[in-house]
Amino acid sequence: MIQLLSHQEIDVAQWEACLASCPQPLVYAHAWYLNMVTKNSWQALVEIKDGKYVSVLPVAIKKWIGQKQVYQPLFTQQLGLFTTEESSHTTVVEYLEALAQHFQQLQYQLPASESFSLPNQASWQMRPRPNYELPLAAPYEVLYKGYSQNLKRSLKKAAQAGLVPVLVSSPEAVIRLFTQTKGKELPSLQSRHYAILQKLTAETQKHGVGEVWEIRKSGELVTGAIILRDAHRITFLFGASSAQGRKLGAMGFLLNYLIEQASNQHIIFDFEGSEVPGVANFYAGFGAEPVSYLSLSFQRSNTSPSWTRTVFTSLAKRLP
Template identity: 85%
Template sequence: MIQLLSHQEIDLAQWEACLASCSHSLVYAHAWYLNVVTKNSWQALVEMKDGKYVSVFPLPLKKWIGHKQVYQPLFTQQLGLFTTSDSTHTAVEEYLEVLAQHFQQVQYQLPSTASFSLPTQKGWQMRLRPNYELSLAASYESIYKDYSQNLKRSLKKGAQASLHSTLVSSPDAVIHLFSQTKGKELPNLQARHYAILKKLVAQAQKHSAGEVWEIRQAGELLIGAIILRDAHRITFLFGASSAQGRKLGAMGFLLNHLIEQVSNQDIVFDFEGSEVPGVANFYAGFGAEPVSYLSLSFQRSNTSPSWTRTVFASLAKRLP
């Protein structure tokens, strides 16, 4: 049976145990992550068996025109259904049916499956969004062979400029660089959102799931990146580049360094995708494959659904 649990009713130890038993969990679904990006405003649909959680479906909540709605938080590309080998209810459509019974409005993003079909209730709409993912199971030499010629030339340029990737503790410099460059094109991105990102990095580092990388030249920050790690994937969450950094191909140099570090392992490098052609081509240059995910909208009224909040959540993806 699928139950809707309030935030106070969720057993966080059980939640984390369920994710640990799931072969396809995402770092965004951890309780500590959800607590930060929603400011502790989330509930969940949970399947229980013999007193333990065997499936979980997180529901970030906010008030919208006097009622609670499910939404996709900033810095959280996808959520969805996370099941274990003990799960009985394994079809995401079952959870969406329950979801629509309790909430008037939903904006939600989750992994796509070939068998997915929209729930039967009226008001659901769907669109596919592109992610880019690269398997790191092969050797670095094999992965490098599939790099585009443009990327290979860019990496040589970075090597000639003696670029060096450095792991740092604070995200302040990369966030400041973003706010002074790409951030100026995103007027909806405000100081409070950057504050959430800083807190998120601190929590990710506390749980050994977050890293901040920089490349500097003569003390000047060329590029910076915030990386998330778990047992299954490395996720490129956030990054910024100066004009000189772009000229030297510094972001590609850093991402190549991270890929070389963990090649030959059963891990996926998740670029977090892009609908901007130039950025998508940059990710594809690493040999990354497009992997679609679902962006769902539901509302009971006849008003046409708005996709603007999930577009905002993509930070106009993004950089290189």
């Protein structure tokens, strides 16, 4: 049986146990992660068998003109359906149809699959978006051979400049650098969003999946990144570079360092993708391949749902 549970009704221990049994969970789906990015405003469709959670699909909730809507929270590229071997309801469309009965408007992003199809209602729309992923199972020497010539030249230049990646405890300097550089081009990102990111980073560190990396030159921060690392993937969540950092190729140098560290392991390096050609080419330069995910929209009305430029999509277009 699939049930829509409110935030208060969700058994966190059962939730986490279900995710632990899923073959490919995403860090974004952990209850503590959702609590941070939604400020505890999320619900879930849950398949329950004998009192046990065997499938879960989380949704972030906000109110607009007195009505609850499903939206894709910032710093959460994808959510979706997470199933176990005990699941009976494994088709995403079942859950989407259930959501459409409870909410008048939805924006939702989830992994693509060959078998995926939209619900029959005409009010649904689907838009594929590109993620970039690099499997790290091969030795670093093999991965390096797949790098573009431009990236290889950039890495040599950065090495000659004596750049050294350092693991630090606080994301404050990286976030501040972003606000002083790329953040100026994204007015929809406000101080409250950066505050969420700072608290989220602290929570990811508390749970052993968050890392903050910096590269400094003569004491000045030239690039930095917030990374999520679990048993399945390393995710490039957030990054910033100064003008000097871009000139030195510091971000590429930092990401290469993380890739080298994790090489020869059966995990994925997740660049979180971009629809901006320059950024996509930068990620592809590491040998990363485009992997589509789906952005879904539903609006229960006579008008077609519109693709709004949300804070999330603005951030997704950031330059490294």
